[in-house]
Amino acid sequence: MKKSIASLLLGTALSLLAADVAFAQDKLDKVVKIGSLSDQSGLYADLGGPGSTLAAQMAVEDSGLTAKGWKIDVIAGDHQNKPDVGVNIARQWFDVDKVDVIVDVPNSGVALAVNNVVKEKNGVFLDSGAGTSDLTNAQCTPNTVHWSYDTYTLAHGTGTALTKAGGDTWFFVTADYAFGAALERDTTAAVTALGGKVLGGVKAPLSTSDFSSFLLQAQASKAKIIGLANAGADTTNAIKQAAEFGITQSGQKLAALLLFITDVHSLGLNVAKGLNFTETYYWDLNDGTRAFAKRFQERAKNHSMPTMVHAGVYASLIHYFKALEALGGNPHDGAKVVAKMKEIPTDDPLFGKGSIEPNGRTIHPAYLFEVKQPSESKGPWDYYKLVATIPASEAFTPLDKSTCPLLKK
Numbered sequence: 001m002k003k004s005i006a007s008l009l010l011g012t013a014l015s016l017l018a019a020d021v022a023f024a025q026d027k028l029d030k031v032v033k034i035g036s037l038s039d040q041s042g043l044y045a046d047l048g049g050p051g052s053t054l055a056a057q058m059a060v061e062d063s064g065l066t067a068k069g070w071k072i073d074v075i076a077g078d079h080q081n082k083p084d085v086g087v088n089i090a091r092q093w094f095d096v097d098k099v100d101v102i103v104d105v106p107n108s109g110v111a112l113a114v115n116n117v118v119k120e121k122n123g124v125f126l127d128s129g130a131g132t133s134d135l136t137n138a139q140c141t142p143n144t145v146h147w148s149y150d151t152y153t154l155a156h157g158t159g160t161a162l163t164k165a166g167g168d169t170w171f172f173v174t175a176d177y178a179f180g181a182a183l184e185r186d187t188t189a190a191v192t193a194l195g196g197k198v199l200g201g202v203k204a205p206l207s208t209s210d211f212s213s214f215l216l217q218a219q220a221s222k223a224k225i226i227g228l229a230n231a232g233a234d235t236t237n238a239i240k241q242a243a244e245f246g247i248t249q250s251g252q253k254l255a256a257l258l259l260f261i262t263d264v265h266s267l268g269l270n271v272a273k274g275l276n277f278t279e280t281y282y283w284d285l286n287d288g289t290r291a292f293a294k295r296f297q298e299r300a301k302n303h304s305m306p307t308m309v310h311a312g313v314y315a316s317l318i319h320y321f322k323a324l325e326a327l328g329g330n331p332h333d334g335a336k337v338v339a340k341m342k343e344i345p346t347d348d349p350l351f352g353k354g355s356i357e358p359n360g361r362t363i364h365p366a367y368l369f370e371v372k373q374p375s376e377s378k379g380p381w382d383y384y385k386l387v388a389t390i391p392a393s394e395a396f397t398p399l400d401k402s403t404c405p406l407l408k409k
Contacts, residue, residue, distance in 0.1 A: 164194060319356075
């Protein structure tokens with residue numbers, strides 16, 4: 001009898017322990033930590049930075065998961081545009097802070113380095129800040145999704161349009177790191193495919209303040225198009241100095257291969273007017289983009305409109321949360337979460353309907369814009385006019401041309 005009671009008590013204790021373990025596991029499976037890794041104070045701070053952290057927080061709020069018992073936190077880090085700093089932060093986040101997903105990461109050199117850490121730690125990398133198309137080509141992984149844009153999109157949007165319009169000779173002023181090299185490479189391919197010629201190019205150090213010697217070389221080349229294969233403050237500085245030299249007045253045209261709404265705001269319409277460029281998000285495209293932009297601007301410390309990087313952070317996380325809910329939890333197996341993200345069609349108010357291809361590339365439309373003349377603008381932040389819509393099927397590298405190893409399996 002005593003043995004039976006002891007057995008009964010032991011069985012009950014084990015059942016309670018199992019229930020406690022199951023309850024704890026369930027709670028653990030619905031705990032998510034997001035790391036917004038960006039340039040928080042340098043040349044890319046306006047296009048990513050604190051705005052990306054805000055966009056991540058808005059995605060958490062709009063997901064509805066916290067009301068369903070999920071615990072979701074957002075932390076931020078500054079990679080300072082240094083790959084080693086970015087890698088150290090990523091390792092700290094995964095090993096100590098138990099981060100599940102890293103978002104944003106402008107600067108392609110940093111992004112490619114972090115990409116390897118995320119794969120090693122089996123986390124999730126939702127990149128909307130870096131441009132290199134290598135993230136979904138030679139250096140693709142099962143843990144990475146590339147949102148918003150890439151160098152193929154920019155090259156085949158702006159490069160193709162300007163070449164078709166008669167700009168058949170080019171000279172590049174290129175940021176001397178991974179993004180600049182990829183953008184020049186992809187734009188050269190787009191230009192030469194249409195019979196255009198590249199007359200030369202020059203590499204400019206990242207975050208340089210003086211573009212005079214580089215622009216003088218571009219001017220001397222007599223190329224019809226001067227392609228600025230850079231971003232952020234580098235782009236705005238180059239455009240301002242080109243205006244001072246009277247380069248566009250002499251007949252050459254600047255191609256801002258990557259331009260953000262914050263860049264145009266910094267330049268002002270008098271300097272930026274007439275620039276052609278490609279983006280995948282603009283705050284005034286439709287009701288969905290306008291509603292998000294209004295909410296974002298009200299909460300942004302600098303009252304800026306969101307860039308396509310900010311939009312990408314928000315949209316990629318909204319889709320990430322859909323995948324987590326479909327899985328019923330367990331955000332800690334990154335490859336499994338990304339696989340589920342690829343199964344579910346993308347659909348959000350900022351980029352519309354689309355999909356994530358097997359190489360991790362998110363497919364959605366892109367847009368060729370032109371900066372308005374001052375007389376055309378109806379008010380603050382009314383800067384763009386739509387020139388053409390690039391269908392989702394044409395905006396990114398075709399799968400049959402992708403060099404992603406995942407496609408070979």
